[in-house]
Amino acid sequence: MAATHDAFTTGKDDGDLRRRNIQTHEKANGGMVYKIEAEDTKKLQKKSNLVAFLDEWEFVIAPLIFTALAFFTRMWRIGLSPIVTWDEAHFGKFGSHYLKREFYFDVHPPLGKMLVGLSGYIAGYNGSFEFKSGERYPEELNYTSMRVFNAFFGAVCIPLAYFTARELNFKRPTVWLVTLMVLCENSYATISRFILLDSMLLCFTFTTTLCWARFHRLQKESFSPEWFFWLFLTGLSIGCVCSVKWVGLFCTALVGLYTVEDLWNKFGDLKMPKVELASHVAARVVGLIVVPMLVYMFSFYLHFLILENSGPGDAQMSSLFQANLRGTEVGKNSPLEVAYGSKATLKNMGYGGGLLHSHVQTYPEGSNQQQVTCYHHKDANNDWFFYPNRDHMDFNPETADVKLVANNDVIRLIHAQTGRNLHSHTVPAPVTKADNEVSCYGNTTIGDDKDHWTIEVVNDAVSSDYSKIRTLTTAFRLRHTVLGCYLRAGNVNLPQWGFKQIETTCVKENKPKDVYTHWNVEAHWNDKLPPGEAKNYKSPFLRDFIHLNVAMMTSNNALVPDPDKQDDLASQYWQWPILNVGLRMCSWDDNTVKYFLLGNPIVYWGSTASLGAIALLILWYLIRWQRGYEELSQHDIDFIHYSAIYPVVGWFLHYLPFVAMARVTYVHHYYPALYFAILSAGFVMDWTTQKLGRRVRWSVYILLYAAVIGLFVLFKDIVFGMQGSHQQWRYLKWFDSWRIVDQ
Structure with missing residues (x-):
């Protein structure tokens, strides 16, 4: 490598100049210069050798x-x-x-x-x-x-x-x-x-x-x-x-x-x-x-090969990916087909998407009804019951015969912890004002037709039969039956009053390829249905790779300064x-x-x-x-x-x-x-x-x-x-x- 550095020197070598001076001096002084030239040549040669050695x-x-x-x-x-x-x-x-x-x-x-x-x-x-x-x-x-x-x-x-x-x-x-x-x-x-x-x-x-x-x-x-x-x-x-x-x-x-x-x-x-x-x-x-x-x-x-066990970052990945981790509860003994009366968690299939979530806190403005968000951590507030619409008010999950949830069914989703219905209306969403607000309202007996959602199956990872809802593998959309908008959880975070969780809205535009309007059933409990073997379905590497990178990008963009907090380390x-x-x-x-x-x-x-x-x-x-x-x-x-x-x-x-x-x-x-x-x-x-x-x-x-x-x-x-x-x-x-x- 050293040979390529023509400029890596301490300065220009003055040897040529000194030789020309000697030659000029020689012409002026005759043969007397030969002895001087020989001595100077030896000195120059030694100096040149020393420089080359040092270089x-x-x-x-x-x-x-x-x-x-x-x-x-x-x-x-x-x-x-x-x-x-x-x-x-x-x-x-x-x-x-x-x-x-x-x-x-x-x-x-x-x-x-x-x-x-x-x-x-x-x-x-x-x-x-x-x-x-x-x-x-x-x-x-x-x-x-x-x-x-x-x-x-x-x-x-x-x-x-x-x-x-x-x-x-x-x-x-x-x-x-x-x-x-x-x-x-x-x-x-x-x-x-x-x-x-x-x-x-x-x-x-x-x-x-x-x-x-x-x-x-x-x-x-x-x-x-x-x-x-x-x-x-x-x-x-x-x-x-x-x-x-x-x-x-x-x-x-x-x-x-x-x-x-x-x-x-x-x-x-x-x-x-x-x-x-x-x-x-x-x-x-x-x-x-x-x-x-x-x-x-x-x-x-x-990264995927080494991290084979379930851990704290599971919820950032797709349900199918999580089901293949050791020690996970996702898909474990879950029935493959969803029925009315089933309790389930719903995962948003957008990149970095979370679980459909609600809690007792209400919106500080708008409807002032119970908040609905998306949340990456697993807790009981992510659990929802599949219920028939209000035309079947006599439904009792304990005594009713098993009936599978099908494509194009009009359903209700009832929050397991509070008993309220997933609901939407023409109130603007708290952050994305162009969308409708989504809230929890009423209970199993009190409510209206704005609690109704129509299931639209998008695709299924393992089956060409789109007539049923399957745990982990079926992607579906939830269209509000009255308003025609679609349940969506993008990458917009609520303010501190919403615990910085993901805003969930009902978007008016009908974009079937918008993955943030796609949902799947992640975990599913129903004692009347036989357990399935969801781990037999593998999540493809390329999809997991893209999914994780988009989730990283989304979370990185969310690292904004919090005006409510003083960070003495920031600059x-x-x-x-x-x-x-x-x-x-x-x-x-x-x-x-x-x-x-x-x-x-x-x-x-x-x-x-x-x-x-x-x-x-x-x-x-x-x-x-x-x-x-x-x-x-x-x-x-x-x-x-x-x-x-x-x-x-x-x-x-x-x-x-x-x-x-x-x-x-x-x-x-x-x-x-x-x-x-x-x-x-x-x-x-x-x-x-x-x-x-x-x-x-x-x-x-x-x-x-x-x-x-x-x-x-x-x-x-x-x-x-x-x-x-x-x-x-x-x-x-x-x-x-x-x-x-x-x-």
């Missing part, structure tokens, strides 16, 4: 030194705090679910959490600890080993940054600066020391950037084995980063923009054969689309690049080892300033180009293009989505964007110091090295743990917004 060994020695320092900064005193710290309460618990093989639900893809589970398995953990925030780890749980496993990903980021800087054609001083900025970034070091997903997200972001940069350097060696290798690694890294958190899609977008530009340039090359152009397109489709998708889907395949996007705020990761009492998420000031402020500097630099050269100046070589233009503009684009892709999204945000959301800002800072330093003399240039860099290292050392305690009273670190509180100490 060769620096490629090996420097990353080893940086990596050793990385493991020290990420792992020293890593087990000092014996309590569950910050989001270890979430991701440690998810790792426990893998060890117990219990199905759970989370808004993030599964790869990172599976790796957390693997760290627990390696540490000999059995999955029994609940990971409650602030709770002390039990003696039998080797939490230090689990943290070390995560810290490994954080430590690997440092050599990855080193090699990426080389691939971006930075000179040696800049490569070291970029590497030191990642190594001595306090926030990176801190967040890598706990059982979290962020170190894995950063690691795969770094690998994707390295693979992209290396692949670009091989553009003149298209279709060579090394070219295919790095193309495949880029796709593999994209798949991994997206499988840890969806933030990885922003990194994917950066590679995608590069690919579009690259193919567009090749499309404009009229000398390129069409077959070769088609091969380029096909290679990228396979390497950068198919491979990442296979990696992403494989992580979910393993705004504008605060991140200027290091306006940090984050307390645990309790701040004197007996707790305290950690504070705060970046290295010079890394943050310098990298943010570099983004503006690059914008001004590009504007400057565009103005001069427009005025007819041609001072930039093609090498310079390519250097600016790929080593400056693309890192800036990477920063924007990772930063702007958090400006637009309404969800609650925290400082760690900025960390992937920070890496691209650091690369931008590397370019600015490389470009602005290129005309300086070697000694001056190295003096500037040494000062920067000292500043980066010095500030890391100054703030080291927020990384390695603050013991005792936080007042000891008052000198670190440069701004009031840095809550390292209380007022």
